[in-house]
Amino acid sequence: MKIPVVKNILNANDQIAADNRATFDELGVFVVNVMASPGAGKTSVILATTERLPKDVRPGVIEGDLASRIDADTIAARNIPVVQINTGSGCHLDAPMIRGAILNLPLDAIDLLFIENVGNLVCPAEFKLGANLAVVVASAPEGHDKSYKYPGIFAAADAVILNKADLLQVFEFDIEYFRRGIEMVNPNVPFFPISCRTGAGVDAWLAWLLEKQKSFAEDRNQSVIV
Ligand SMILES: Nc1nc2c(ncn2[C@@H]2O[C@H](COP(=O)(O)OP(=O)(O)OP(=O)(O)O)[C@@H](O)[C@H]2O)c(=O)[nH]1
């Protein structure tokens, strides 16, 4: 008897991801799935980005963590609509979780929705959420070999941010070596070294993101779902 269990789970998830995306498209919400290891700076990148947004681009955030509402409280303190998902022992967000979260978000008052995935460089890349972009945040203290050791997540990225650039020298981080690892699985993916601490590089990342959001606003029939 043939029992394609894993395939069916992924297909079910993809179907709900497509439903999520249809909801986002209908309301004109551009969605970014932010993936990284624990502590790389996902929340910091979201904050650094939202505080520089033009007034007519209204942010919202879905926070994913195993436990706590620490990140959601940080976002809410900036008066940004936010929902916290606690996965318990789950190491990634999936499309049904996002479906539940968006029922509790004022989507008609959001233009740009960040989904902070659970800190993990493996599983989040396997589960579509219904987003427009997948962004991977690496950081200097993690070491420059991570692009070689976790190729799957870098292959899935529409952009790679290298955060904590203020610490590159301290950690003897070789950017060119790190980039070669990314290029092996995802040639020409946009790459943004930034520091949320100093603000260096954030404007270049923001300009790229806003360009993507603008082209989506002009043509919502962009089919890739991540
Ligand atoms: N030096 C330096 N520290 C940073 C930078 N960005 C973030 N941090 C620090 O790194 C730590 C983790 O940052 P977060 O933004 O909470 O990381 P995260 O990926 O959201 O963490 P989890 O949600 O727990 O997985 C915090 O102490 C930040 O202040 C940076 O650019 N430079």
Ligand SMILES: [Mg+2]
């Ligand atoms: Mg966080």
